[in-house]
Amino acid sequence: MKPPAFSYHRPHTVAETLELLATLEDAKLLAGGQSLMPMMNFRYVMPANVIDINRIADLAGIEERGDALAIGAMTRQRDLELSPVVQRCCPLLHEALLNVGHVQTRNRGTIGGSLAHLDPAAELPAVLHAHDATLHLRGRRGDRAVAMAEWSQGFMTPNLAPDELLAAITIPLWPTGHGYGFAEFTRRHGDFAMAGTAALLALDAQGKVERVALAVTGVDTGPVRLSDAEAMLLGKAPEDALIAAAAETAAISVPGLDDVHGSKEYRRKLAAVMTKRALLAARARARSEEAAHG
Amino acid sequence: MAERMLLMLSVNGTEITREVPVRLTLADFLRHELALTGTHLGCEHGVCGACTVLVDGRTARSCLMLAVQADGAAVQTVEGMAVDGKLTPLQQAFVEHHGLQCGFCTPGVLATLTELLETIPDPSEADVREWLSGNICRCTGYQGIVDAALAAAKAIREGAAGE
Numbered sequence: 001m002k003p004p005a006f007s008y009h010r011p012h013t014v015a016e017t018l019e020l021l022a023t024l025e026d027a028k029l030l031a032g033g034q035s036l037m038p039m040m041n042f043r044y045v046m047p048a049n050v051i052d053i054n055r056i057a058d059l060a061g062i063e064e065r066g067d068a069l070a071i072g073a074m075t076r077q078r079d080l081e082l083s084p085v086v087q088r089c090c091p092l093l094h095e096a097l098l099n100v101g102h103v104q105t106r107n108r109g110t111i112g113g114s115l116a117h118l119d120p121a122a123e124l125p126a127v128l129h130a131h132d133a134t135l136h137l138r139g140r141r142g143d144r145a146v147a148m149a150e151w152s153q154g155f156m157t158p159n160l161a162p163d164e165l166l167a168a169i170t171i172p173l174w175p176t177g178h179g180y181g182f183a184e185f186t187r188r189h190g191d192f193a194m195a196g197t198a199a200l201l202a203l204d205a206q207g208k209v210e211r212v213a214l215a216v217t218g219v220d221t222g223p224v225r226l227s228d229a230e231a232m233l234l235g236k237a238p239e240d241a242l243i244a245a246a247a248e249t250a251a252i253s254v255p256g257l258d259d260v261h262g263s264k265e266y267r268r269k270l271a272a273v274m275t276k277r278a279l280l281a282a283r284a285r286a287r288s289e290e291a292a293h294g
Numbered sequence: 295m296a297e298r299m300l301l302m303l304s305v306n307g308t309e310i311t312r313e314v315p316v317r318l319t320l321a322d323f324l325r326h327e328l329a330l331t332g333t334h335l336g337c338e339h340g341v342c343g344a345c346t347v348l349v350d351g352r353t354a355r356s357c358l359m360l361a362v363q364a365d366g367a368a369v370q371t372v373e374g375m376a377v378d379g380k381l382t383p384l385q386q387a388f389v390e391h392h393g394l395q396c397g398f399c400t401p402g403v404l405a406t407l408t409e410l411l412e413t414i415p416d417p418s419e420a421d422v423r424e425w426l427s428g429n430i431c432r433c434t435g436y437q438g439i440v441d442a443a444l445a446a447a448k449a450i451r452e453g454a455a456g457e
Contacts, residue, residue: 001319001359002319002322002338003317003319004317005297005315005317005318006316006317007297008299008316008360008362009423010362030360030363033358033363034340034355034359035360037319037339037340037357037358037359037360038339038340038358039340041319041339041357042338050316052360052362052363054363078352086322095334098381101428102343102425102427103353103377103406103409103410103425103428104343104346104354104406104428104429105340105355105422105428106352107352107353107354108354108355108358108359126318188427189427190426190428191372192428267309278326
């Protein structure tokens with residue numbers, strides 16, 4: 001038997017889950033299990049209670065609501081990847097998902113699980129940070145909405161109290177035809193990123209940067225927005241030299257993580273390279289859309 | 295709630311009811327409780343892919359699921375693939391294209407490729423390699439596995455066209 005003994009709870013409603021969270025000591029929510037189960041198998045985590053939220057029907061779903069996309073926290077990563085709605089209106093999310101583990105893990109893994117686990121090298125938190133997503137939490141003491149910018153409170157520490165449940169995510173959509181790019185560096189396809197960048201770009205009629213959002217992963221305790229690079233690009237024509245200069249600021253403005261996979265300096269260098277690649281992809285897409293519609 | 299729980303599921307088409315410890319993984323349930331040792335365990339943290347099985351038609355790491363989570367599900371393992379000793383076209387292609395050497399990773403690889411061929415009947419080599427990225431093989435060098443997958447896809451398409 002790999003995980004140590006625990007009590008297993010299988011609620012069927014959010015209300016039941018919140019009651020369990022409020023009353024049980026030392027409880028862990030089991031979503032897709034692609035992070036919690038390995039940690040339990042290796043006994044890094046030994047919760048007294050496991051609350052399996054896989055049977056709560058209304059926690060999963062993808063819905064376009066005006067200019068936002070609403071996603072249930074228990075929506076499987078694979079379902080998001082295959083969703084025509086996501087591909088059409090949130091293509092950055094689709095592209096990033098192809099880098100999240102493998103089909104076999106995306107089949108079980110959930111968007112909410114990734115956000116709540118908050119691995120410093122995960123792809124989805126960076127995408128949602130670039131998109132200024134809002135996270136909707138439910139709790140018996142009241143519900144809360146947390147901006148993605150406020151989500152990471154430190155290493156693998158989301159802004160989520162032990163008695164709260166991440167129920168849904170809303171992603172404000174960018175205008176049709178916006179450019180996007182996701183670039184990451186991994187030793188093997190499907191690994192966590194050593195550094196990765198999510199880029200969103202919208203150009204005005206003159207081809208100048210109307211709006212830009214850049215977020216990097218794998219280089220700090222959580223996803224980081226590159227506000228200096230965004231400011232450099234805004235209102236300017238995104239020529240090669242400007243993109244290169246903006247990307248270079250990534251190496252300065254991120255702290256970098258030292259670990260067994262690479263030094264802080266190396267990751268900062270990678271962050272700059274990935275930022276440049278993501279921006280170039282976003283620019284190419286923004287320009288081709290402009291040509292198609294303009 | 296109790297440390298043990300009643301579990302009802304279908305494994306390779308057979309309905310099974312069993313009381314199991316809640317902390318038992320699906321992989322250990324298959325191997326230790328049902329003696330279906332075709333599902334192998336390598337890393338036990340979801341990286342190697344050896345324990346990959348099909349749960350309701352989709353691949354899953356059986357080391358990362360509790361057995362009780364499969365309550366009500368239909369699980370397929372490598373033992374459920376061949377019927378009366380007749381290999382599936384995918385298994386046959388593995389024989390013909392040297393798709394295995396030691397065989398340790400094979401059950402998980404077959405589960406992955408079963409889902410691939412159902413999802414993409416005419417996969418490119420890049421598709422096959424992309425899907426195989428979730429299964430680690432340490433002896434074939436993958437080329438035989440890729441060849442087998444592409445040959446099986448062709449055989450299945452031609453078989454379907456011939457019917």
